Amino acid sequence: MGEKSKRIRVKQGTSSKKEFLKGDVAVYPAHGVGYIESIESKEINGDTLNFYMMKIVENGMVIMIPTSNVESVGLRELIPETEVPEVYKVMKEKAQGSDNQTWNRRYREYMDKIKTGSIYDVAEVFRDLFQLKLEKDLSFGERKLLDTAQNLLVQELSMAKDVDEKLMMQEIESLFI
Numbered sequence: 001m002g003e004k005s006k007r008i009r010v011k012q013g014t015s016s017k018k019e020f021l022k023g024d025v026a027v028y029p030a031h032g033v034g035y036i037e038s039i040e041s042k043e044i045n046g047d048t049l050n051f052y053m054m055k056i057v058e059n060g061m062v063i064m065i066p067t068s069n070v071e072s073v074g075l076r077e078l079i080p081e082t083e084v085p086e087v088y089k090v091m092k093e094k095a096q097g098s099d100n101q102t103w104n105r106r107y108r109e110y111m112d113k114i115k116t117g118s119i120y121d122v123a124e125v126f127r128d129l130f131q132l133k134l135e136k137d138l139s140f141g142e143r144k145l146l147d148t149a150q151n152l153l154v155q156e157l158s159m160a161k162d163v164d165e166k167l168m169m170q171e172i173e174s175l176f177i
Contacts, residue, residue, distance in 0.1 A: 018070065020052055025159065028065070029074040029117030030148075033057045033155045039067070058155060074117035081160050087153075090123040091175050095131040103139065110145050119156055125149040130176060 020026055024036045034056040041048050042064075050067040052075070065075055079087070101109075110129070113121035126149035129142055138146060150169070158168035 019067070020070070020075075025078045026052075026054060027076050027078055027117060027119075027156055028054060028056065028063060030115050030152075031056050031058075031061070031063065032152050033078065033159055034063070037062065040064075058151065074115075076117060078156060079119055079160050081162075084157055084160055087119055087123050087157065088175060090120050091127045091172065093127065095128040096124065103141070107141055107145065110149075114145070114148060114152070119153070122149050122152045126153055126172075134176070 020036045020039075022036055022038055025033060026036060027033055034054040036052050037055045038053045040051050040053055042051055043049075052065045052067060052070075054063045054065055054075075055061070056063065065073060110125045113125050125145065129138065129146040129149065132138065132142070133146065150172075153172065154165050154168050157172070158165045161168065163171075
């Protein structure tokens with residue numbers, strides 16, 4: 001992994017916000033973009049805890065996130081539009097070679113990257129699998145991971161740039177031509 005990718009990822013990892021308000025847009029690792037619908041207090045085992053109620057845009061799922069666990073779960077703000085070119089740079093880089101690894105190991109590594117919540121890690125997974133797809137047919141698991149990474153990227157980048165998701169997908173695909 002290049003020095004540039006490490007630097008970018010560290011920068012992005014600091015964009016998590018300590019506090020969100022109702023209506024804020026946020027990104028939840030492996031689930032994507034959502035809105036903070038409300039902040040609710042719930043009593044659990046005699047303790048009153050505050051939760052962000054976050055509705056995921058893609059599927060309408062509502063996730064309860066303890067406000068005290070924002071950093072540990074990786075909840076973060078949407079990247080600013082000014083950061084989109086940095087994500088494009090990651091996607092334009094040459095795919096990381098992983099031919100000598102077993103599929104299980106590659107799958108775990110890709111899933112771990114997706115679960116970080118870093119758009120740069122997700123961009124790396126998408127780039128590697130998209131470039132691999134140009135060389136050979138992907139397995140079912142690889143196609144599923146590619147779709148997941150693609151959906152997460154398209155959701156966040158289209159919201160960051162305030163453009164339609166179809167237009168964003170075309171823009172992403174044009175990076176590989």
